[in-house]
Amino acid sequence: MGAKEKLLQVPDKLIRVEKDNFLSIMVLLAAKNRRLAADKSYKSSRGKTEASEFRENRWFERVVPTQISKAKGQQNMKKSILQEIQAAVIQYAKIIAHVIRVDVEIVDAGLVRIAGTGIYGRGINEDMSEEGFVYKHVLATGKPQYIEEPGRHELCGRCPKQGCCEEKLELCTPITLGEEIIGVIGMICFAEAQKNQIMQDLSFYQLFLTQIADFISAKAYERQDSKRNERMLEVLLQVINNVDNGVLVLDEAGKIIQINDSACKQLQLTADSIGKPVAMAATSDSLLGVEEYKVVIDNTTYFLIGSLLSVSSGLPSYDRIFIFNEIKNVKSGIYGLTKVDMPVTLDNLVGCSPATEQLKTKLTKLADSNSTVLIIGESGTGKEVVARAIHTVSNRSDKPFIGINCAAIPDMLLESELFGYVKGAFSGADPRGKIGKFELANKGVIFLDEIGDMPLYLQVKLLRVLQERKLVRIGSNQLISLDIRVIAATNKDLKELIKEKKFREDLYYRLNVIPIEVPPLRSRVEDIEPLVHSLIGKYSGLFSKKIRGIDRETMGILLQYNWPGNIRELENTIEFMINMADDSGWLTKDTLPRSFLDSRAGQPVPAEPAAVKTLRQVEQEHILQAVRRFGDTTQGKLAAARQLGIGIATLYRKLREIEETQ
Numbered sequence: 001m002g003a004k005e006k007l008l009q010v011p012d013k014l015i016r017v018e019k020d021n022f023l024s025i026m027v028l029l030a031a032k033n034r035r036l037a038a039d040k041s042y043k044s045s046r047g048k049t050e051a052s053e054f055r056e057n058r059w060f061e062r063v064v065p066t067q068i069s070k071a072k073g074q075q076n077m078k079k080s081i082l083q084e085i086q087a088a089v090i091q092y093a094k095i096i097a098h099v100i101r102v103d104v105e106i107v108d109a110g111l112v113r114i115a116g117t118g119i120y121g122r123g124i125n126e127d128m129s130e131e132g133f134v135y136k137h138v139l140a141t142g143k144p145q146y147i148e149e150p151g152r153h154e155l156c157g158r159c160p161k162q163g164c165c166e167e168k169l170e171l172c173t174p175i176t177l178g179e180e181i182i183g184v185i186g187m188i189c190f191a192e193a194q195k196n197q198i199m200q201d202l203s204f205y206q207l208f209l210t211q212i213a214d215f216i217s218a219k220a221y222e223r224q225d226s227k228r229n230e231r232m233l234e235v236l237l238q239v240i241n242n243v244d245n246g247v248l249v250l251d252e253a254g255k256i257i258q259i260n261d262s263a264c265k266q267l268q269l270t271a272d273s274i275g276k277p278v279a280m281a282a283t284s285d286s287l288l289g290v291e292e293y294k295v296v297i298d299n300t301t302y303f304l305i306g307s308l309l310s311v312s313s314g315l316p317s318y319d320r321i322f323i324f325n326e327i328k329n330v331k332s333g334i335y336g337l338t339k340v341d342m343p344v345t346l347d348n349l350v351g352c353s354p355a356t357e358q359l360k361t362k363l364t365k366l367a368d369s370n371s372t373v374l375i376i377g378e379s380g381t382g383k384e385v386v387a388r389a390i391h392t393v394s395n396r397s398d399k400p401f402i403g404i405n406c407a408a409i410p411d412m413l414l415e416s417e418l419f420g421y422v423k424g425a426f427s428g429a430d431p432r433g434k435i436g437k438f439e440l441a442n443k444g445v446i447f448l449d450e451i452g453d454m455p456l457y458l459q460v461k462l463l464r465v466l467q468e469r470k471l472v473r474i475g476s477n478q479l480i481s482l483d484i485r486v487i488a489a490t491n492k493d494l495k496e497l498i499k500e501k502k503f504r505e506d507l508y509y510r511l512n513v514i515p516i517e518v519p520p521l522r523s524r525v526e527d528i529e530p531l532v533h534s535l536i537g538k539y540s541g542l543f544s545k546k547i548r549g550i551d552r553e554t555m556g557i558l559l560q561y562n563w564p565g566n567i568r569e570l571e572n573t574i575e576f577m578i579n580m581a582d583d584s585g586w587l588t589k590d591t592l593p594r595s596f597l598d599s600r601a602g603q604p605v606p607a608e609p610a611a612v613k614t615l616r617q618v619e620q621e622h623i624l625q626a627v628r629r630f631g632d633t634t635q636g637k638l639a640a641a642r643q644l645g646i647g648i649a650t651l652y653r654k655l656r657e658i659e660e661t662q
């Protein structure tokens, strides 16, 4: 029976072991055989080249020792690639031995026996550098070799078995991986009959061995590839753990297989979440150029904006990577960029007039309410300062305060500023989409300044948002729930605007839940002096200019002035005067703006004389001032009562009376 026939009669057991590979061997062998038959010159040319090369080179003295020692050096540090796939290599060796009835030996580039059958099976993992002369030659030349008379061949000259070798025939071929020779596979006959059988069809068996070497090489490549992937995975995991964005890696079933620290923090999950299923769907809104996704993990819904990437081949079980930021974190990033104002406390509301004292008391009372506030007052009286103070004293002080001036933004843009829009909402819009002020202010306070200037069509939309506490971004159909406190302000007479059909009455009543009137400066003259001193402190500090104070005459002029521009005008005047102050460090009449003294409008206009107060009013103001100074707490009131020289019960009674008269 010829060798080719034997190949076709592979036992079932062997086919089961290496069925795929073996079938491939057979297909390839058939193809190779056909090519071989066509190429009559193959056998002779191959043999000739090797023989002449061998004659010319004393190969084993020059090349092999260096190559082997290099491979051995590497081996000390790490396994050779053939050692890494040793189980498969042994399997190949066994299959060949069974099929062709020869012995098989496979060594790596460091001349370590990786696989062996028959007598060689006992010496697996042995160092063969003291023998294996034929293998050394193949490793050095990279060419197949056959030895017809082992022990007598020139290559066996240094072998200890020279002259008494039991082997009858040896066929060897290199195993290569790319440019590198990673080992040698040898087929050895111990019986004359085997030898004769192989010699009858030598080129076929040589080619067969080359095919097996190619399979081993393919296996080695596979291993190298999977090692590359493992390394890639390690790098990827390092990157994932070091980015600020949240990262979730999901498998094909949509379960978490990796979660980084940022994701744990943002989603308030722990590393135990690995294995949890994630339901994820794009909301079809795109904000700041990134898609928004609704993500559900453990019955908790998150709205996250980010990128969902499919993992291409190479990383088994890694299906999708989601790199994201929670929408509220994106928003706080925006606040971080835009919020420059210091919080305004009640102490920043400078003034000691009864109006200012009453205002402060009122603000303290509505601190923890969620009701909408409407602040009315002339321009520059401090409406925004009051709105900020409400935010600061409220239980939302750690949440955003987002202001928008409805008069300063063109009508066409106001809607998108207020409600935001998604990618592709309308032509001319930022193609990345935009988060609106309402959404930015969610959980905090929105301050709608100059509300009287809001166009009518937007008033309708605003009314709906205030009623339903929900909004829809322009171009989206997703409802966003709002938990927001609204403070609106205007210097216009809204009732007059309602009569003129410029302001919706229903909106007015929706806004005017808690009205706060900020009186003009001319009707709280007592505030001017403390304001002047506070502003001198502010601007002398800003300009690093030493200002000793303001003289009485100049202060008198300021007290007499009408202040049509209210506190803003007073502030500008003090800033100007500090700029004009000479080295004396005093703000005098000479430092006042010329227009302030010359122009008709600037002529000091006698301020409205402060109305003569009743003794009761004076007492009430005094009590409020004391409570403000010591604090609206039990301790503060005890201290205030002590300072006022009255008992605590009297103080409480008087405070009740004050409350009733307000």
Ligand SMILES: Nc1ncnc2c1ncn2[C@@H]1O[C@H](COP(=O)(O)OP(=O)(O)OP(=O)(O)O)[C@@H](O)[C@H]1O
Residues within 6 Å of the ligand: 348, 349, 350, 351, 377, 378, 379, 380, 381, 382, 383, 384, 385, 386, 449, 491, 567, 568, 571
């Ligand atoms: N009680 C106060 N104490 C100290 N500074 C104040 C006070 N009220 C207002 N200011 C200052 O006056 C200026 C004008 O205040 P603000 O902008 O709050 O006024 P407004 O009524 O909102 O003005 P507009 O109607 O023009 O929007 C600001 O610089 C503010 O800091």
